[in-house]
Amino acid sequence: MKYPQNILTDIKKHLNAEKDKIQTTLLSLKAQDPFSDPERLIDNAASDTEAKEESSHERMEALEKELRMHLKDIEQALDRVHKGSYGKCLNCGKMIDTDRLAVKPTALLCVHCERNKEK
Numbered sequence: 001m002k003y004p005q006n007i008l009t010d011i012k013k014h015l016n017a018e019k020d021k022i023q024t025t026l027l028s029l030k031a032q033d034p035f036s037d038p039e040r041l042i043d044n045a046a047s048d049t050e051a052k053e054e055s056s057h058e059r060m061e062a063l064e065k066e067l068r069m070h071l072k073d074i075e076q077a078l079d080r081v082h083k084g085s086y087g088k089c090l091n092c093g094k095m096i097d098t099d100r101l102a103v104k105p106t107a108l109l110c111v112h113c114e115r116n117k118e119k
């Protein structure tokens with residue numbers, strides 16, 4: 001069993017839009033990161049500025065990591081759409097509920113298996 005083509009097209013569109021959004025955010029994060037500012041090296045900043053930069057750098061790294069993980073999920077989902085296995089539970093092989101996919105289009109497991117995994 002497979003999802004109808006029109007649903008898959010919608011999902012693909014949604015996933016691609018999400019992917020673009022994340023990639024744009026990642027780029028803007030890089031631009032905002034004080035550590036990637038070349039002028040920072042020649043700037044004799046006070047030490048409290050230094051500390052502030054340090055913590056914002058860490059925050060951005062955490063955010064970037066999260067975004068990259070999400071990006072990987074999306075790429076995996078797109079790959080599954082491409083291979084025709086999208087929406088199939090990785091564990092039991094049953095079709096994942098469309099309501100669930102509407103909320104979480106990158107879901108790899110059906111509700112049942114996801115719940116079992118959490119236990």
Ligand SMILES: [Zn+2]
Nearest residue numbers: 089092110113
């Ligand atoms: Zn399952």
